[in-house]
Amino acid sequence: MPEERRLDDRKLAVLRAIVQDYVGTEEPVGSKALVDRHNLGVSSATVRNDMAVLEEEGYIHQPHTSAGRVPTDKGYRLFVDRLTEVKPMSVAERRAITNFLDHAVDLDDVVARTVRLLAQLTRQVAVVQYPSLTRSTVRHVELVPLTPTRVMLVLITDTGRVEQRIVDCPGQVGEVMLGDLRTRLNARAAGQRFAEVPTLLQDLPETFALQDRASVTTVLSTLYEALVEQTEERVVMGGTANLTRFPHDFPLTIAPVLEALEEQVVLLRLLGETADPGVMVRIGHENAYEGLNSTSVVSVGYGSGEETVAKLGVVGPTRMDYPGTMGAVRAVARYVGQILAAS
Numbered sequence: 565m566p567e568e569r570r571l572d573d574r575k576l577a578v579l580r581a582i583v584q585d586y587v588g589t590e591e592p593v594g595s596k597a598l599v600d601r602h603n604l605g606v607s608s609a610t611v612r613n614d615m616a617v618l619e620e621e622g623y624i625h626q627p628h629t630s631a632g633r634v635p636t637d638k639g640y641r642l643f644v645d646r647l648t649e650v651k652p653m654s655v656a657e658r659r660a661i662t663n664f665l666d667h668a669v670d671l672d673d674v675v676a677r678t679v680r681l682l683a684q685l686t687r688q689v690a691v692v693q694y695p696s697l698t699r700s701t702v703r704h705v706e707l708v709p710l711t712p713t714r715v716m717l718v719l720i721t722d723t724g725r726v727e728q729r730i731v732d733c734p735g736q737v738g739e740v741m742l743g744d745l746r747t748r749l750n751a752r753a754a755g756q757r758f759a760e761v762p763t764l765l766q767d768l769p770e771t772f773a774l775q776d777r778a779s780v781t782t783v784l785s786t787l788y789e790a791l792v793e794q795t796e797e798r799v800v801m802g803g804t805a806n807l808t809r810f811p812h813d814f815p816l817t818i819a820p821v822l823e824a825l826e827e828q829v830v831l832l833r834l835l836g837e838t839a840d841p842g843v844m845v846r847i848g849h850e851n852a853y854e855g856l857n858s859t860s861v862v863s864v865g866y867g868s869g870e871e872t873v874a875k876l877g878v879v880g881p882t883r884m885d886y887p888g889t890m891g892a893v894r895a896v897a898r899y900v901g902q903i904l905a906a907s
Contacts, residue, residue, distance in 0.1 A: 576646060577604060578614045579623055583635050583643045587883055590812055592632030637848035637882060640860070644845050644886050651887040653895045657685070661899050668903065671695070671724040675800050678876060678900055683803025685892040688880035689825060691863075693835050694798040695723035695873040695904070702753045702761060705787065707746045712736045717783060719790045723873050723904050727790045733779040741776050745783065758791045799831040806880070813881035814858055824855030825879065834861055835875035843890045848882045858882065862889050866897035867904065876900070 581602045585593045595611040598604065604611060615633055618624045623639035626632070635643065653661070664681055668674040675692050682690035706718040713736055719727040748771065752764045765784055769777040804825065807818055814821065824830050830853055834846075843864045849857050856879070863877025876897055878889060 574604075574606065575614045575618055576642070577602075578611060579618055579635070579639055580643060580646075582615075582618075582624060582633060583640065586634050587885055590883070592627055592634050594632035597632070635882075637850065640847045640882055640886070641850070644847070647887060647890075649887070650843070650891040650894065651885075652891055657892075658895065661685075661896060665899055665903055671726070674724070674900065674903055678896060679800050679802035682876065682878055682893065682896055683806060685896070686878045686880070686889050687803075687806050687809065688878040688884070688889065689801060689803045689806060690876075690878050691831050691835060692800050692876040693832065693874040694800070695721070695725060695867075700725065700873060701755055701757050703755075705746065705749045705753060707742050707749075707783070709737065709739060709742055715742065715783065717786050717790070719787065723867075729786045729790055731783050731786045733782050735775065735779050737776075737779050741772070741779075745772070745780060749787075761791055762788055799828055799835070801825060801831065803878075810881045810883070813883050820855035821859060821879075824853050830856075834879075835863055835877060843894050844877075845886065845890065860884050860886075862886070862893050864893050864897045866901045873904070 578598065581598050581604065582593045585591075585597065585601060595608045595615060598611050599606075599608050606614075615624065618639070619626065619633060622636055623642060624633040625636055627634055661681060665674065665677055668677050671694075675694060678692050679690045682688075682692070700721040700723050702719065703722050704720045706720070708716040708718065710716055710730070713733050715731045715733060715737060717729045717731050719729075721727075748768060749765070752768070753761045756764060765787075768784065769780040772780050804822065807814070807821060834851070834853075834856075843862060846861045848860065851857060851859065851861060858881065859879050860882045861877060861879050862884075863875055865872035865875050867873040877893055880889070
């Protein structure tokens, strides 16, 4: 192996040790501590030289005179990019995830439980986006008669979402006609993506008797409204109090972080920037929002089967246990996807 490659690997090992110690102790890390705690196989003098190079290249910095070094955003980025593996969940942790999420009774409960679970596992702020209707498919359409001219339309999606609408029809709707409409609707729409449903149903009114066509058209118009409404633009957040455990990580004030987290648009954009494959990590100033420049965001997509329908993740200080957080976020997303696929 060339000498330059060995030096690069050694400096990376020193950087990795600095990150691990700083995350664990909250204290700037010195060369003697690194030699004592880690099997680096070199002297303190060599470690000091490597730390000097890392500091010159912007991977670490010295917060106070005569203090040790701490990682910079650039240092954390290199640490994350060179991770050989994320920390796997233990058998007990996996069992706890399964037991906790398996008891959810509906989609709202799944999302609420996911937020609490992520916040507990990572001790960070958890953010979960509701499954996107635009990526969903129709599981079933139910039509429930309320009065001779009023019907309740219930749209059930493949992700477990339930949308209800009241339809006031222009004429009376008999049970036989309503049952026929229900059957034909599901024959054409069940299993289809939302965007495809209007085309599949466009000639449906013409298949009914003339006196029923206006009511069928009214029911379809209400269904289309339910399909296109942007009700998926919802984000649930939990564990904000966890940020108070890190007073040294927000030396000036935590207020800008809290203000940014209160903005649903900011949270949606944070999650929306997540690439579908794999876990995304944005560190410090990589976040486009100034209020979050002292934080890191770890996020991933989740969904039923192969389809990603929404995103989830956590927000915490840059001094974060990245391998453990990435492992937890990925594991929870996988379990939520399994629940949606089975629901």
